[in-house]
Amino acid sequence: MTALHRLIRDPRLFWGGLFALTLALSLFAGDLAKDIGAKWVMKFPKPLELPLDKLISAAMKWLLEEAAIGPLSFHAVTRFISALIEAPYLAVRGLLVDGLQRGQGSYAVQILPPLSWIAVTTIFCLLAWRSGRRGLVGLVGACFLYLAVFGRWESAMATLASVLISVPMGVAGGVALGILAFRHPWAERAMRPVLDLMQTVPVFAYLVPILFMFGFGPTAALVATVIYAMPPMVRLTTLALREVPEEVAEAGRMAGCTRRQLLWKCLIPTAMPMLMVGVNQVIMLSLNMVIIASMIGAGGLGYDVLTALRKLDIGGGVEAGVAIVVMAIALDRLSQAEARRVPGTGRGGRLVWIGLAVILATSALGYVLPFVQTYPAGATLTTGTIWAQAIEWININLYDHIEAVKVAILIGLLLPVKGFFLGIPWAWGIVAMGLIGWRMAGWRLGLMALLMTGFIALTGFWPEAMITVYLCGVSVFVAMLIGVPLGIWAGQSDRANTVLSALIDTLQTLPSFVYLIPVVMLFRVGDFSAMIAVVAYSIVPAIRYAAHGIREIDPQMVEAGIVSGCTRRQILWRIKLPLALPSLIVGMNQTVMLALSMLVITALVGTRDLGQQVYMALTKANTGQGIVAGLCVAFIAIMVDRILTAAARGMERGEAGHG
Amino acid sequence: MTFLTKAPACLLAMLLATTAHAEVESTDPIKLTLHDWTGQLITTTIMGDVLKKAGYNVEYVQADYLAQFAGMRTGDLDVAMELWATTAKEALDEAVATGDVVNMGETGMKAIEEWWYPSYMEESCPGLPNWEALKDCAEAFSTPETAPKGRYLGGPVTWGGYDEERVEALGLDFEVVHAGTDAALFAELEAAYQRKDPIILWIYSPHWAPAKYEGKFVEFPAYSKECYEDPAVGLNPDMAYDCGKPSGPIYKAAWKGVDAKWPGAAKAIRAFTLTNEDMGAMVGAVDLDGKTVEDVAADWVAKNEAIWSAWIK
Numbered sequence: 023m024t025a026l027h028r029l030i031r032d033p034r035l036f037w038g039g040l041f042a043l044t045l046a047l048s049l050f051a052g053d054l055a056k057d058i059g060a061k062w063v064m065k066f067p068k069p070l071e072l073p074l075d076k077l078i079s080a081a082m083k084w085l086l087e088e089a090a091i092g093p094l095s096f097h098a099v100t101r102f103i104s105a106l107i108e109a110p111y112l113a114v115r116g117l118l119v120d121g122l123q124r125g126q127g128s129y130a131v132q133i134l135p136p137l138s139w140i141a142v143t144t145i146f147c148l149l150a151w152r153s154g155r156r157g158l159v160g161l162v163g164a165c166f167l168y169l170a171v172f173g174r175w176e177s178a179m180a181t182l183a184s185v186l187i188s189v190p191m192g193v194a195g196g197v198a199l200g201i202l203a204f205r206h207p208w209a210e211r212a213m214r215p216v217l218d219l220m221q222t223v224p225v226f227a228y229l230v231p232i233l234f235m236f237g238f239g240p241t242a243a244l245v246a247t248v249i250y251a252m253p254p255m256v257r258l259t260t261l262a263l264r265e266v267p268e269e270v271a272e273a274g275r276m277a278g279c280t281r282r283q284l285l286w287k288c289l290i291p292t293a294m295p296m297l298m299v300g301v302n303q304v305i306m307l308s309l310n311m312v313i314i315a316s317m318i319g320a321g322g323l324g325y326d327v328l329t330a331l332r333k334l335d336i337g338g339g340v341e342a343g344v345a346i347v348v349m350a351i352a353l354d355r356l357s358q359a360e361a362r363r364v365p366g367t368g369r370g371g372r373l374v375w376i377g378l379a380v381i382l383a384t385s386a387l388g389y390v391l392p393f394v395q396t397y398p399a400g401a402t403l404t405t406g407t408i409w410a411q412a413i414e415w416i417n418i419n420l421y422d423h424i425e426a427v428k429v430a431i432l433i434g435l436l437l438p439v440k441g442f443f444l445g446i447p448w449a450w451g452i453v454a455m456g457l458i459g460w461r462m463a464g465w466r467l468g469l470m471a472l473l474m475t476g477f478i479a480l481t482g483f484w485p486e487a488m489i490t491v492y493l494c495g496v497s498v499f500v501a502m503l504i505g506v507p508l509g510i511w512a513g514q515s516d517r518a519n520t521v522l523s524a525l526i527d528t529l530q531t532l533p534s535f536v537y538l539i540p541v542v543m544l545f546r547v548g549d550f551s552a553m554i555a556v557v558a559y560s561i562v563p564a565i566r567y568a569a570h571g572i573r574e575i576d577p578q579m580v581e582a583g584i585v586s587g588c589t590r591r592q593i594l595w596r597i598k599l600p601l602a603l604p605s606l607i608v609g610m611n612q613t614v615m616l617a618l619s620m621l622v623i624t625a626l627v628g629t630r631d632l633g634q635q636v637y638m639a640l641t642k643a644n645t646g647q648g649i650v651a652g653l654c655v656a657f658i659a660i661m662v663d664r665i666l667t668a669a670a671r672g673m674e675r676g677e678a679g680h681g
Numbered sequence: 682m683t684f685l686t687k688a689p690a691c692l693l694a695m696l697l698a699t700t701a702h703a704e705v706e707s708t709d710p711i712k713l714t715l716h717d718w719t720g721q722l723i724t725t726t727i728m729g730d731v732l733k734k735a736g737y738n739v740e741y742v743q744a745d746y747l748a749q750f751a752g753m754r755t756g757d758l759d760v761a762m763e764l765w766a767t768t769a770k771e772a773l774d775e776a777v778a779t780g781d782v783v784n785m786g787e788t789g790m791k792a793i794e795e796w797w798y799p800s801y802m803e804e805s806c807p808g809l810p811n812w813e814a815l816k817d818c819a820e821a822f823s824t825p826e827t828a829p830k831g832r833y834l835g836g837p838v839t840w841g842g843y844d845e846e847r848v849e850a851l852g853l854d855f856e857v858v859h860a861g862t863d864a865a866l867f868a869e870l871e872a873a874y875q876r877k878d879p880i881i882l883w884i885y886s887p888h889w890a891p892a893k894y895e896g897k898f899v900e901f902p903a904y905s906k907e908c909y910e911d912p913a914v915g916l917n918p919d920m921a922y923d924c925g926k927p928s929g930p931i932y933k934a935a936w937k938g939v940d941a942k943w944p945g946a947a948k949a950i951r952a953f954t955l956t957n958e959d960m961g962a963m964v965g966a967v968d969l970d971g972k973t974v975e976d977v978a979a980d981w982v983a984k985n986e987a988i989w990s991a992w993i994k
Contacts, residue, residue, distance in 0.1 A: 126710045129738045230748065238744050238752045317717075319743035328717055331864045333889075333968045334871050417872050429825045539864055543872035547834060547860045548826065626861035634838060634861070641839040643748045 036461060044454055048445030055447070063447050071482040075646030082645040086234055100235040108241050111187045115240075118142065118179040138384040138395045139170050142179070145380070146352065148373045153359035165352035173402035174323065174345040181322035182349065184240060184315065185308050188247040189353075192304040196252045197297070200259020201285065210260065217253045222615065222659035224622040224633065225250050225314050226640045227652025233318060234645075243315035251307035255300040262296035263289050298361035302354055306530055309350040313533045323349075324533070331539050337409040343536035350531040413540050421544070428550055436496055436549055443492040448479040451488075455661065463668035470664070474657035483632060483654045490631040490658060493549060493624070494617040497556035501613050505561040506606060509568020510594070513602075519569065526562050534559055534623050542627055552624035559623075560616035567609025571602030607670040611663055618659045632658075707942050710740035712759040714749050718863070719967045719974065720887050720960055721763040724788065726978035727989075728762055728953055734982070735993040737946050747772050747839075753936045754781040760939065760950060765792040766929025767885070768840055773934055783940065785933035785947075789954030790887060793928045794842070796833065796899040797884035797891070799870075801877050810897045812851070812925075815881075819854035822879045831855040834869060834882035837862055842883065843909070843922045850920035851901075870894065887960040889968040901925030945993065952992040 055063035089096035116122055122134035137145075143166040150158040169178040203210035225246055236242040266289050274288035290297070316324030323346050330338030388395030416424075446454075455475040460468025478487045512519040534555050545551045575598055583597045599606075621633030628634075632655050639648030711732060713725050729739045744752055750772055752758035764773050776782035798809060805821040808814025815822075815831070822831035833855045835844045844857045860866040866882060867890055873880035874894055884890055884898070901924055907914040908924040915923035933950060940947045963981065966972045982989065 126738060126740065129708065129710070233745075233748055234751055237757050238742055238749070316743075318745060318748075321743060325743070328864075332717060332867075333719070334864070334867055414875050417875050421876055425825070432826065535864075539868045542860075542865045542868040546824070546872075547858055547865055547869055624861075627865050628837070628859045628861040630838075630859075637861075638839050641745070641747050641837075643751055 040454060040457060044446060044450065045442065047447055047450050048442050051447045051450070052445055063449070066448050066479050066482060066484050068482070070480075072480045074481055075644070075650045077646065078649050079644065079646035082231055082234065097235075101237065104236040104241045107187070107191075107236075107244055108239075111183065111240055111244060114186050115180065115183040118183050119176060135385060135388060135395055136179070137381060138388050139166075139175055139397045140394060141381045141384045142166065143170070145377050146356070148377050149356055150359065152373055153356075153362070155359060158355060158359055161355060162352045165348045168348050169345055170397040171401075171403050172341050172345065173397075173399065173404065174326065174342060175397055177321070177323045177326050177342070178345055178349060180320075181309075181312055181324070181346070184244060184247070184320055184322065185305070185349075185353065188244050188251065188308050189301075189304055191244070192248045192252045192308065193255055193301055195248065196255025196300060196304065197259050199252075199256045201263070203256065203260045204263040213256065217256055218660050218663075219653075219656050220249055221253045222618065222656035223649075223652040224619065224636050224655055225311065226622045226636045227648040227655075229314075229318060229640055230643050230645050230648055233643075239319045240321075243311075243318050243320035246318070247308050247311040247315055250311055251304045254303040254307070258296055258300035258303070259293075262293035262300075265296065266292045294361060298358060301357050301361070305353050305357060306350060309346055309353075309531050312346055313535055327533050327535055331535060334410075334539070336413060336540060337405045337407060339536050339539065340409050341405060343532050346533060347528050347531045351527055354527075409540075413543055417543060424544055428545055432550055436553065439496050440489070440492045440549070443488040443495075444485065446488065448484045451484070452476050452479060459661065459665060462665050462672070467664055467668065471661050474661055477657060478654045481650050481654065483635065483651060486630065486632045486635055486651070487654055487658065489629065490618075490621060490633070490655065493552060493556065493629060493631055494614065494621070494658075497553050497560060497617050498610065498613050500553065501557045501561040501564050501617070502610060504557070505564025505609075505613070506568045508561075509565040509570075509609070510572055510598075510602075512565065513569040513572025522565060522569070526565060529558060530562050534620065535626070538623070538627060547628045549629060551627045552629045555624055555627070556617050556620045559620045560613045563609050563612030563616060567605050567612065568602065571605025571609070572598055574605065575601045604670045604674050607666055607673065611666040611670075614662045614666070615659055618655055621655060705736045705738075705946075706944060708738050709942070710738040711939070711943055711946055712740050712742050712757075714744040714752075714758050714761045715741050716744070716746050716763070719889070720964050722974045723960070723963050723967065723978055723981075724955065725762040726974055727955070727981055728760070728950065730978055730982045731953075731989045731992060732946055732949060734989070735945065735949065737943060750776040750782065753934065754779060756936045756938055758936065760785075760933070760935045762933050762953075763788065764932040764934055766932065767792045767794050767927060769932075770929070773932060776934070781937050783935050783937050785935050785950050787930040787954070788933055790931045790957050790960055791928055792885065792887075792931050793898070794836075794883065794885040794926050795901070795928075796881055797896055798881045798899065799874055799877075799894055799896040802879060802881070802896075805879065810900045812899050812901045815853050815855070815899065822855070822881050824879075827856040827858075829854070831881070833857050834866065834880065835859045836866060836883040836885075840883075842926060844883070846920070846922035847901075847924075850915075850917045850923035852917070887957050887964055889961075889964050892961055892965045893969055899925075904928070949992040 052064050055061065085096055087097075091099065116136065118136055120130075121132045121136040123130040123132050125131055143163060146166055147159050147163045150162040169175050199209075199213065203213050228249065229242075229246055232242050232246050236245055270288055270292050271284065274284045279288060312320075312322065312324040313327060314324070316322060316328060323342050326342035327339050327346075330336075330342060384394050392398070393401075452472060452475040456468045456472035458468075459471030478484060508522060512522045537558065538551070538555050541551045541554050545554065579597055579601060580593060583593045588596065621629075621631055622636055623633075624631070625633040625637040632651050635651035636648050636655070639645075639651060713729055715722055715725055725741065729741065732739050742752075742758055744758055747769065749758055749761055753761060754776060764770075773782075773784065777784050796812075798806075802821070803809050806814050806818035808817070819831035820829050822833070823829055824832045826832070831854060833844065833848070835857050836842060836859070838859050838861075847853075848855045848857060860869065860882075870880060870882060870884075870890065872878075881899075884896075902908070902916060904925045904927045905914070909921055909927075912919055912921045915921075917923040933953065935947065935950060939950070959981070963977050966977050967974055
């Protein structure tokens with residue numbers, strides 16, 4: 023009894039024991055089971071699998087074909103919503119791309135042209151000017167010029183139109199739900215699991231039902247974008263309102279505010295900086311969705327990237343991809359500047375008139391001088407075959423070295439880890455996850471982990487889930503290995519920070535498909551290419567949180583270290599790193615989340631994980647399979663999140679105890 | 682000033698346009714689906730151009746290849762111009778069985794899908810293109826991850842193709858690796874071709890790849906339905922799939938309402954045919970020479986008036 027007690031209490035014994043047992047089972051259970059003919063040990067018996075996917079597909083069919091609210095069929099309701107969203111979208115699109123048209127399809131006749139490229143660029147520059155920062159005007163102007171000069175104008179405006187609709191929808195919806203959660207604890211309790219799922223279920227999983235409900239075309243893509251981009255806004259709104267100092271609310275109440283006035287006149291303005299972080303996230307995530315949205319009919323820059331890469335036109339893919347990055351940067355910096363602008367300052371009314379004048383002047387001039395209306399095709403630049411030639415040169419001259427490194431990593435790291443995870447018998451996997459959850463945060467989390475892992479085994483996705491865990495695990499390990507030192511560097515040096523911020527923005531918005539194809543050319547189809555793509559995308563929070571953690575350290579602590587004669591190395595390892603550890607763990611948590619969200623993309627280079635299952639379900643329009651596999655991904659993400667959160671909390675508590 | 686004088690002119694032009702089109706059965710736009718490979722875009726654009734010549738209103742809609750059947754069943758989408766027997770036959774038959782979708786016949790193009798290798802591989806594996814050569818030189822196609830087995834790069838899992846089964850049934854010492862998308866598939870071919878590295882992979886035609894790279898399809902025992910379904914048929918008495926892949930027609934399909942709403946257009950869609958050679962050349966013009974799909978399609982329409990005017994008669 024005491025031995026068992028000690029085993030549970032002593033962390034080294036517990037974790038060591040758990041790992042040793044898992045390793046032993048992973049190595050020997052498979053062969054042993056084969057010898058005694060018990061196949062069910064490794065493979066969950068098929069007859070016992072829950073036919074959940076078929077149930078969901080049937081329910082979906084019923085919902086679309088038979089469900090009705092009174093005389094209104096469910097289908098009619100979703101189509102009505104679709105029309106509601108489509109109307110403003112078409113209006114914005116008309117303004118930016120199509121102009122004012124009469125008639126449908128090829129009968130359409132343009133009555134008025136869209137805003138000219140000069141007008142659009144000027145309007146955005148004026149918005150930047152309003153914030154009173156000259157540097158920003160230059161940046162925004164350069165971004166829009168890039169779109170025109172590289173011949174991406176029309177696609178970029180189509181993408182801009184969908185962003186201009188989806189971002190306000192995401193922000194408004196997010197703020198509304200966030201306020202609801204702030205006011206009513208029950209709403210928050212109800213919303214938390216939904217938000218978790220929205221953030222972790224891969225987009226492809228709910229694309230099929232959305233297509234069925236909202237029809238083919240831009241609306242379905244807009245709805246999917248909003249679902250994907252809204253959760254951070256909800257969370258940040260609730261958090262921001264809660265962090266408003268009690269004194270501010272008190273002052274409002276004393277001044278006789280009503281509940282509504284208190285919220286809109288006191289709390290929200292005070293919470294504005296944090297709300298703007300949410301807006302930034304919504305913009306970034308919306309632009310992240312551009313590629314996936316283009317797969318279901320949104321067109322725009324995402325479609326350019328896809329078609330270019332299908333022809334192996336790497337240069338075209340890079341140019342279109344960079345156009346997305348450029349647009350993200352312009353919109354993000356503008357929204358940040360707008361948030362920081364003190365109301366009442368800057369230049370106001372006059373700018374509206376300048377803007378209108380430019381629109382009218384360029385539209386009128388456009389009839390006489392076509393280049394004013396549309397950027398002339400003859401004057402566009404292209405990087406042409408430079409990219410393809412660069413890749414070819416690397417491919418021919420450096421391939422042997424690349425191959426050697428790749429094989430070493432593959433044999434030394436990837437394959438052993440894969441073998442380890444694939445060898446774990448499902449029943450032990452369930453028990454082990456339960457034990458880990460219980461050890462980290464009590465029986466509730468233990469039970470939850472037990473049920474979620476059980477769900478994965480029961481729905482028959484165990485092997486795919488293990489490949490997912492292996493691929494994400496290895497990628498997160500590599501991302502942390504590279505990202506944390508970079509983050510520490512950025513946290514200590516301002517110059518490094520500037521360089522790395524630009525890198526981070528690019529990595530976050532450059533569609534991974536753009537670099538995936540060159541990666542495949544150099545590393546072939548397989549897990550290694552997938553790992554590179556996942557690392558490139560998920561390294562962002564690893565860098566960001568490490569830098570944040572280092573920067574937040576109380577300077578007195580470092581001072582104390584210097585006074586007591588620590589070397590630089592000692593200061594880093596003995597003082598800074600331990601103090602930044604909770605922040606590193608939060609960063610790791612985010613890295614895991616991003617890695618999991620990249621799974622669907624890695625399916626495009628042929629991995630055999632849950633992402634592939636979701637992707638297959640999409641191409642076969644199999645609602646049930648997509649949602650069930652998507653839920654499995656979400657459950658893995660939620661378990662990791664809870665366990666790491668508990669770990670970070672434990673560490674902070676431990677620290678407080680010492681201090 | 683120019684603007685003010687131009688606007689009424691536009692309105693007038695629009696009115697005239699509406700009257701000019703009144704002779705077709707319905708002026709609602711016919712929605713043709715676009716996918717993401719060049720051949721399909723060309724086929725669809727040619728059909729659209731011809732329908733426009735006949736006075737029909739045409740609209741192009743981006744839609745996923747297999748997910749589009751859901752749209753065609755409800756009438757959200759009207760016409761799909763390229764449904765390959767090799768990849769979409771099951772989905773097409775299923776949709777036709779519901780009664781909401783109509784098979785509009787063959788496009789005249791033949792889909793070929795098979796194992797393919799670049800010509801330089803004949804040096805290290807002299808017996809090719811006969812498939813039996815692969816039995817002895819699997820190692821020539823190996824990579825560090827698969828050695829001593831050969832590595833065969835298959836299409837995305839969703840394409841099916843039964844390559845794992847084929848390898849086992851024919852006793853080939855190969856490991857099947859699936860590319861996730863066809864972009865990845867051809868990226869790997871391009872890279873291997875640059876280095877003259879060993880590669881054997883799934884290629885389909887009509888496509889630009891067989892035109893750009895020098896190589897051949899492997900000749901497997903000819904496909905038959907029985908060979909896929911009956912283990913006893915074929916070289917291996919105990920296993921099915923001991924033969925090559927099927928090749929088959931590329932079909933067109935439409936929402937059932939098209940016949941009633943635009944009878945003339947339906948007739949034209951049924952009559953539409955192109956040959957593999959024409960299509961191969963046009964795909965090459967777009968993907969290799971960098972012309973736009975619109976230009977290439979318009980070029981075909983301009984040069985072949987005798988052919989398409991018969992479709993819309």
